[in-house]
Amino acid sequence: MGGKCPHRKVKKRRYSHKTDRRAKFLVKGDDMVYDELKKPDDQKKDLPVNEDLPGMGQYYCLHCDRYFSNVAVQDEHFKTKHHKKRIKQMMGPAPHTQLDADLAAGMGMPDNGPKLMSM
Numbered sequence: 001m002g003g004k005c006p007h008r009k010v011k012k013r014r015y016s017h018k019t020d021r022r023a024k025f026l027v028k029g030d031d032m033v034y035d036e037l038k039k040p041d042d043q044k045k046d047l048p049v050n051e052d053l054p055g056m057g058q059y060y061c062l063h064c065d066r067y068f069s070n071v072a073v074q075d076e077h078f079k080t081k082h083h084k085k086r087i088k089q090m091m092g093p094a095p096h097t098q099l100d101a102d103l104a105a106g107m108g109m110p111d112n113g114p115k116l117m118s119m
């Protein structure tokens with residue numbers, strides 16, 4: 001026997017939320033964006049022209065790793081809550097990295113944080 005469970009009332013999610021759709025933008029990991037932001041300015045001022053990207057890849061938000069089709073859209077984005085949150089996040093301590101994941105999985109050096117009683 002198969003088929004749908006007759007008791008299932010909740011409809012299948014439709015992935016209409018923006019967070020769910022973000023996958024298609026191929027967002028880099030936070031640690032990658034963070035690394036990008038740490039680079040010296042002369043390494044990141046020139047955006048390569050890419051015809052496949054919106055606006056030829058010339059309107060880019062480094063913090064969110066997103067491209068925009070024109071400067072107006074980019075400006076709009078800079079005003080969004082999401083973007084501001086993102087900047088705050090990138091200004092703070094380093095985001096979760098692969099190293100953290102390895103450590104959490106029991107690989108690599110154990111790090112118990114800085115000693116609180118360093119006298």
Ligand SMILES: [Zn+2]
Pocket residue numbers: 061062063064065077078082083086
């Ligand atoms: Zn942004």
